[in-house]
Amino acid sequence: MKYIDEFRDKALVQILVNKIHSVSKKHITIMEVCGGHTMSIHKYGIHSLLPQTINLVSGPGCPVCVTDRRFIDHAIALSKRKDIIIATYGDLIRVPGSTSSLELQKAKGADIRVVYSTLDATKIAKDNPDKELVFLGIGFETTTPSSALAIIEAKTSNLNNFSILCAHKVMPPAMSALIDEGIKIDGYIGPGHVSTIAGSNIYSEIAEKYNLAIVISGFEPVDILQSVYMLVEQIENAEQKTDIQYTRAVKPEGNLKAKAIVNEIFELRDDWWRGLGVIPKSGLAIRDQYKGFDAEKKFKVILEKTIEPKGCICGDILKGIRKPDDCKLFRKICTPLNPVGACMVSGEGACNAFYKYK
């Protein structure tokens, strides 16, 4: 594949690996924030190529993993209404709620459909005018613009049976929250897709405040290894800053058009992150002038009491302070077939990647 194979070139990889080995002296911890990076690192066996001085840990960048159990319970409650069709990205349907999952509800007869984009969701709404379509909006800066666009489209075409149950989040506050909690991280492999939309400037404050090395990375092995090399160099030379490795997609200012659309529809709110708790101004709410498209406001449902799974250490895993095989449930009770925590469900979850590839 042109433009992909170049980034999986064994010779280039070897050059980068050699450089990393020769430069790396200090024992450091680097966190990859994004679930896409977690998957790539495991898939290509990147851990096995790095020197022992570098500890790579996975962070809270898998949208499914950090989604609150209460959100799943809320979606389940909505799915029980006969007049509602739920449209969701595939990863969410297997995430356990307090007493059920969307997959189980689907098997019991709820109308839950897996879609690949919000365009599919608005189409279902158009095709079913006598039903209400609720799209489960999760994800970071990457997926938020398409949710915003869907609301704009619904508004202009009077698609009043479309709404979003919103759990969209923004990345930088979580990156700060981890450091504030006292977790030792020397550098972040910055999220590639998030930054394509939001730009690299959003991290400058964090890099400066916490003296952190941050390199926005692409997703191929050469990208990730080059990013690790850039991070190691920054840390060894004490020149911590925000830098872009993924220059073919990321600009410092980001995608201004997408940011404007998001800003039109959403506003910041305090939000609950699985494992991290409430982080100020880390979530997005649908602005009041678009409340007709906000499923939270549109439908009143009674939610069951949220029950957190016993023994699951997803929270610590999302913070990078423990690894999946530190968990007593891992591989024994918690498997991709029977996930206890969300980290085991999503293809981008640390536990799932660890289970599959390690």
Place this chain on the structure above:
Amino acid sequence: MDKTILLGHGSGGKMTSDLINSVFVKYFDNDILQKKTDSALLNIETKCIAFTTDSYVVDPVFFPGGDIGKLAVCGTVNDLAVSGAKPLYLSAGFIIEEGFALNQLEEICMSIKTEATKANVFIVTGDTKVVKRGQCDKIFINTSGIGIIDPGYVDISEGKNIKTADKLIVNGFIGDHSIAVMGARENIQFETEILSDVAPLNGLIQDVLNAGHKIKFMRDLTRGGLATVLAEIVENNDFGIVVNEVDIPIRESVKGLCEIFGYDPLYLANEGKVLFVVEGDHAENILQVIQQNKYGTDARIIGEVTSENISMAILKSVIGGKRIIDKLAGEQLPRIC
């Protein structure tokens, strides 16, 4: 008006027998079926019979490179063939949704006939049920198959004789079937059409067995794909497996689609691919035999059995890193960010 299947076609009465005669007997015609007995009476002289069954519910029913009928024959023939058996007879049970177009049923039966002829097997018994609209999705088919097996090959299906330095061979590009079906389901237009690899492999397998080389194990790479089969081979065994990602044949177009949808091609289902585990010294010769068959032209040696990494299947990635290959758990899910 287009003719459609009605509930009455499954009643067991005149409409049923009309359907049987005008469609099933017409296409599957053979002496055993013609007798129209409740059970097919088969004269089989052998000590050991291989017997298998599989149900087919593919959506959509027609997809690039095949249809549910072709799948129903090839899937069952291949299950017999990879056990080392010579497939002989199949049954065909149909569950049809009321309102299904008769001409589509005929098209499916035509495919069954074509594939059965290719695989040199006979459809000797069958059944038809019609259910109300909404109670099944268009058409489901079950086929069971019987084959005879040479006593020399009975250990193949369990892989009892696999040992260190044996080689692994796959008979061509993996992932085509899943991508073809998914493309048809999601109505995705490809620049170059990706066709399902669905094919009867008993001829290819017979070529290999006839050549007299030592075959330790065979498995068709259906649901769960190559990765799941590799993980199954090493499970609870005192050897490991190493495969080289660069040697695994995957089409550029399939790789591209996998990039977009976040699928790992190693886990994609195939319907015309088989993994052979063979004596290391014989591997090159066996590869040549496989490559001479039309269903094996793109065959490659992809790895070997090792005394290291006991009970683990290891993939050497394209960049030289190593990772474990495990079974597919649940469905592959598309990524969201």
